[in-house]
Amino acid sequence: MGNRQEILLTGAGGQGLILASIVMAAAAVDDNKNVVQTQSYGPEARGGASMSGVILDVDTIEYPKVTKPTVLLCMNQASFNKYLPKVGPDCIIIVDSTFVSGSYGEEYKVQSFPITSSAKEVLGKEVVANMLALGVLNAASGLIDREIFRESIFKFAPRGSGELNQKAFDLGYSLYEKGAGQKNGVSAQTPQ
Amino acid sequence: MGNRQEILLTGAGGQGLILASIVMAAAAVDDNKNVVQTQSYGPEARGGASMSGVILDVDTIEYPKVTKPTVLLCMNQASFNKYLPKVGPDCIIIVDSTFVSGSYGEEYKVQSFPITSSAKEVLGKEVVANMLALGVLNAASGLIDREIFRESIFKFAPRGSGELNQKAFDLGYSLYEKGAGQKNGVSAQTPQ
Amino acid sequence: MPETKPVLMQGNEACALGAINAGVRFYAGYPITPSTEVAEQMAARLPEIGGVFIQMEDEIASMAAVIGASIGGMRTLTATSGPGFSLKQENLGYAIMAEIPCVVVNVQRMGPSTGVPTAPAQGDVMQARWGTHGDHPIIVFTPASVYESYYLTIAAVNLSQKLRQPVIVLLDEVIGHMREKVTIPEGKLMVEKSSDKVPSDWKPYDEKGLTPLVPFGFGHYYHVTGLFHDQYGFPTGDPPQVERALDRLHNKLEKYRDEIVLTNYIGHKEPRVAIVTYGCTVRSARAVVKKAYWQNRLPVGLLSLQTVWPFPAKEIEALAKQADVIIVPEMNMGQLVGEVERYARGEAKVVPLNRYDGEMISPDQISEEVGRWL
Amino acid sequence: MPETKPVLMQGNEACALGAINAGVRFYAGYPITPSTEVAEQMAARLPEIGGVFIQMEDEIASMAAVIGASIGGMRTLTATSGPGFSLKQENLGYAIMAEIPCVVVNVQRMGPSTGVPTAPAQGDVMQARWGTHGDHPIIVFTPASVYESYYLTIAAVNLSQKLRQPVIVLLDEVIGHMREKVTIPEGKLMVEKSSDKVPSDWKPYDEKGLTPLVPFGFGHYYHVTGLFHDQYGFPTGDPPQVERALDRLHNKLEKYRDEIVLTNYIGHKEPRVAIVTYGCTVRSARAVVKKAYWQNRLPVGLLSLQTVWPFPAKEIEALAKQADVIIVPEMNMGQLVGEVERYARGEAKVVPLNRYDGEMISPDQISEEVGRWL
């Protein structure tokens, strides 16, 4: 089970992270991987926190829950504060600098990108921030074949918005290639 | 358990036999006997058959159902036909000749009295036939102290009808003392 | 003191009277054979003593109303039979979760479904334990006589109050409808109202243990919910709190087990053949043991269960060590016998004796089976 | 033949799809977390294939409607969770008594009562067996994966039709809500419609054995009731007939036991420590056995139960003869472990492993317990 990859997508309800996790899982299927997708439900889903997990493996996946994330996406401050302490030093951590700021321990590899603001400013549509985040995430982790992922995104997009969503995904790649920043004050520090 | 007495009161719904069994059981309590009263319920109670049992014993009564009646009262033809074959030769059998006719095996001790017709004709109230039957039954079996029984009847009677009911009970005694008849064609014969 | 005179009383009537004598002043129900006499007794008596009788639109509402009245501080009762008992399950679970005392009487009839509404059976024994969803504790009494119907209802009311736990009185048609001679003793029947003295640091669901129910309307503003909740009654989904809450529900029964689990043994001290049974079947079994042991000194005994849930596991374990064979007569296809088998742990042979045609198991049937193993 | 491509699918969705592929064309339900996706899938798909989706006023009505539609000849499904499952019990008993096929899905959530509506648990296992009043047989499947959710639903529909017996698919929140890769095979999924050929001497409840349900509206004028009935469907309270009717209900499950009871064993042939579990917990157990046996060749095995009721008694008896210890992980306070203990008959030590805080049992928890006994 050494190939098990656990991806945790976290943020606020309404940011489309559950959909993102489903799209990612579907892409993984198309990429011939074993995959399990789960999500936390709760009255909290009413505007509160949102958390979903995707597990990839070449082997059959038994235990479906994320225990040690290998990739963590945080799309708001609350989730960053909550999940950061739960990951190990090897975890790839991606944060949306639009909403996340503050300091964190030096042992973490946090990469910060202006995900939502780019979606709004570059594409004019905040709602595709989730697909943009998937672009960043996949660029950073290389988990799924990029082309297959792009196609999956098209398939899942509401009618007429396939290309916009793909653009967002690509923009994620560009952001990643430009390199992570410490914009908006996300800085590595010993936790207080 | 040799003292166990099983009394079965049978007839049609509406003849007041369940009430009669309760009155008898209550009288037994007053007479310091152990007693259990049961009855058959069922949609049949809607105008159909009615059956209730009273068990008396000096010992504690465990099994509450009548299995071998020592006294059987039949207030209509259907019950006579149904229960006669179920009793032993020692059973005291009392039938209301107003409704019961026909023949039966010689081995049975059937005593026939014009119970309902006497209630109607002598007392002018058909509804007290059940108390009249109790008089006959107790006269024939001697199970319960007559005076105690009479008082119980008074207690149970609807307001204002205590004396009438007692009269009916007494009339039962008189009928018994006059002796059983084979009126209305109830005759001992080998069953067909 | 005046002489306490014996009277003739019906099982259902004794249940109603027991409830009243234990302080029940609220009844909500929906008629169903063979339990209806409990309601009818309550309808006649409660108004005379300042109590409330209400016939609700169905069994679900009856159960709800009873819980509502309990929260208002009344001692409450509802009675039903199989079909209605099935309908009450959701709200019964609510009462367990929210720790609202109440007594539910189920006068069993022949099921499943509408079955034979007027025939006796003991088919709801497992349902009484497991009928509502989720892990839940329950207390179930099974009277075997009119007098037990009276005093086990009293015990049910008092235990229910003390533990803030619904208690089920599982009658059967035979006991419910039968009339027999009983002597109702004098004496105090109600346990102290637990809410009489409210401690200053009162919490509705104090984690430290039993805590009184302070009725609504006295200025203690707390929340009652069927969601998992913290000790103040507020919803939580936090795993450690959820676990503690569920433990709390079960621990109270564990702790007071000796008050709850009532059984009764008669017969030979070292029985070769033992009978284990409950409800009306106890009567047939007792007739058999009286004859076999009292008259004929055969190594036969009877453990009758007044409490079937929590299951008298210890008692069965002990009995299985003594007896070679345990016969379990039940008026069903074999329900409690499973638990007996479980706790016999292979130490005694467990023999089910079942009847499910709507008639009582007779002494003859039992003694025949006993004879087979002697 | 075209290649069958794998797809990503949710457990609840797979259940709905399985139903449709097994010929279900009628769904009546009432929404409740975590089962609602089954209804939503049905609402989307059934109208497209000429089927009927109806959202009823509550769970009681849903169960009733499903039975009504089955009598009309449709294959039917309803889905719910704990609170709704409690409400369905009365009419579920009716379906059992009247021998009306239907499939009831219960996606379990954390109870009792409202509990934690979104947290997983396996707390309704005993309720699934005993929830309705009276003696009754029941079939309960417990899928452990999205694919099992699919094919056990198909099995449920077909068995239900064949035996004229309600079948319960007891999912849990984990399996119901999880999405995973599945490959849906091609092929025939519906058993022959049993009512296609109606024999001339057809009786609705033929005492000789299985008899097809001839839907209403085809000129066979028979009576359906929840009362005990004779072989023509007419009410009876006659003891021998009542007994025969109840035997009939139970015998059909007995006779077809091998088609009904599905289990699966992996691991060491002569295990010292065996795990017995069902539903999502199978996954954690499988992870443990894969490592302990496949990698490390330890004497460990796993018997996973796709069918929990009728209980796989024979399988447990056999396992208990092999293993020293049987560990039973359950996301409840210990439910099925009682049956395992019963049928282990003292031959193996039975160890419950329970978690009831609203979280899944992890492989680590199980392997720790396994380690303790190796």
Next chain:
Amino acid sequence: MVAAKKKSINADIVINRTWCKGCGICIAFCPKEALFMDNSGKAEKVTEKCTACGVCETFCPDFAIALVKRRLYDNAGDKTGPDARQ
């Protein structure tokens, strides 16, 4: 059982004594006072008075009264006789 025939009326009522429970409703509502209760508590008809109006049939709660067309009744023999219905 009484199955009367009368001239100029081409139907008759027949009373099924097995089903009759003696409630007296037919007697009370018969516009012609053509019914009475016999000794054994079953309804019976006074042949002459009955006009075969059928009121009693609609009122009998026990399906015990049937208005039978003459032709039918005459021809069908015991098929339509009340005994056939028990």
Next chain:
Amino acid sequence: MVAAKKKSINADIVINRTWCKGCGICIAFCPKEALFMDNSGKAEKVTEKCTACGVCETFCPDFAIALVKRRLYDNAGDKTGPDARQ
């Protein structure tokens, strides 16, 4: 938190930023256009425009706006300050 005071009006509204979810309802229904959404998606008040009419208070679905009597607000210190309510 913005707790403004204005002459000739003897009450103020205070907005509890912890409770505010930024739905914009207060802004839409304020008759004086005295409210706006700040950068972090919370409602904020333009002190001068507000007449303390209280409409926003009745409309806020999050109990996040309170009309506070001057006297009360001035005297009660942090008891009535929004931080006290978290």
Next chain:
Amino acid sequence: MEQLTQDFLRTKKLPHIWCPGCGNGIVTAALVRAIERTGFDQKDVVIVSGIGCSSRAAGYLNFNTLHTTHGRALAFATGLKMARPELKLFVIMGDGDCSAIGGNHFIHSARRNIDLNAIIVNNHIYGMTGGQHSPLTPTGKKATTAPRGTLEPSFDLLELAKGAGATFGAKGNAAQPRQLEQLIIRAANHKGFSVVEALSPCPIAYGRRNKLGGAVDMLRDMKEKSISVEKAANLDEAELKDRTVNGVLYAIDAPEFAESYYHSIGKEIG
């Protein structure tokens, strides 16, 4: 009726279990005659009933008959009708069955306007269980659970149905069996949910306790109090006090639910 009895009654099951003088038989007979008059094919007719004395009618009627659970008849019928919209369903319920435990299904059937013919045998009491008060027991009347007379107001069943959206409501009684038959025919021909409330004497569990005399007295009283909707139209409230208004009280055209559904999925019923 002779032939009707043979065809539409299960004569082998007779005599029935009802008490002497019980109105259930009168209502059942009216139903049988009405079904005959509609000309419906026997094999298309289904009788559904709940639990109660009156609901036992299903067992005596020679159609496909479905005797369900207490209060749930309409919910069973809804499933059957949606599955087989071509069938003609008559749903027999007692007053308790329909308006107490079954109240929710009653109002939802009315709301949906599903083509079921509800026939409520209103004897003002729970007959089967021996005389407890029902939501249709008139205030003040005695019952075993209201030994001093019930304090509860009762429903006006047809008003309730109307409030819930019912499109057809009629009232008849066992003392006017021909009229009742006509009302059932009209209900059967109405497309959508139809309610026929049939007053019926229960001399045993209701009449006796309330000193209303025997079945004959109760029927006479019923007949006397009844007034047709046409005549009632000219009377004021005071004049109508203590009268029961009989006839079709409302009949409205509106889309029928099963038809709407099948239409929406592109199927025609038939």
Next chain:
Amino acid sequence: MEQLTQDFLRTKKLPHIWCPGCGNGIVTAALVRAIERTGFDQKDVVIVSGIGCSSRAAGYLNFNTLHTTHGRALAFATGLKMARPELKLFVIMGDGDCSAIGGNHFIHSARRNIDLNAIIVNNHIYGMTGGQHSPLTPTGKKATTAPRGTLEPSFDLLELAKGAGATFGAKGNAAQPRQLEQLIIRAANHKGFSVVEALSPCPIAYGRRNKLGGAVDMLRDMKEKSISVEKAANLDEAELKDRTVNGVLYAIDAPEFAESYYHSIGKEIG
């Protein structure tokens, strides 16, 4: 409101779980203000609720609060009221809670005329479970279980209550919170069962799927469509199409059930 918040809300439990823009908070706030205005003693006030988003209000209100099971709030409340008739009960229910699964308790509470104040937060949808249609979803509107729009007719809740015998019925909405407050006050002062239907936006589970815009748009629309009962009296049916009539639609004097009961057993309430 400041003091009100401190006294009558459990501020420690805030912020609440409702979505941004959800009308539940507006209705809850109106209820709190109304309770304050009635002058009821805080310790006499009980809030009962069912299960649903709106029913979560109970947890935030600083009284004795009873969060029951889905649909059964009125039945719990009936028991409590009969046991403690001096208490003032407000029963908060969602449209589904009250009119779907809870429909039977609703009509029976109305029939009995028991002094409970029912406040139905009608967001036309099952909010808590994510957007299934309810019996109050307007025909044609979309829901997760009616992806092509629901075919079912909806109840007119106040007509239903009236048909069942309710003595007080009022309609308000979240877009007119002051009026809603007044209606609740009047309901609280009415002796007997009172129904206040409060229209409320659910932008998440209803608005979004039906393209009704955000919470602000939904509230604006609500306000625009609303017309007072006084004004409506002068308009004909065509003019009233698509309008919702607000205000007290009926208020009738009739004996209250708990009082009748206690009176009958010779006790006075209080």
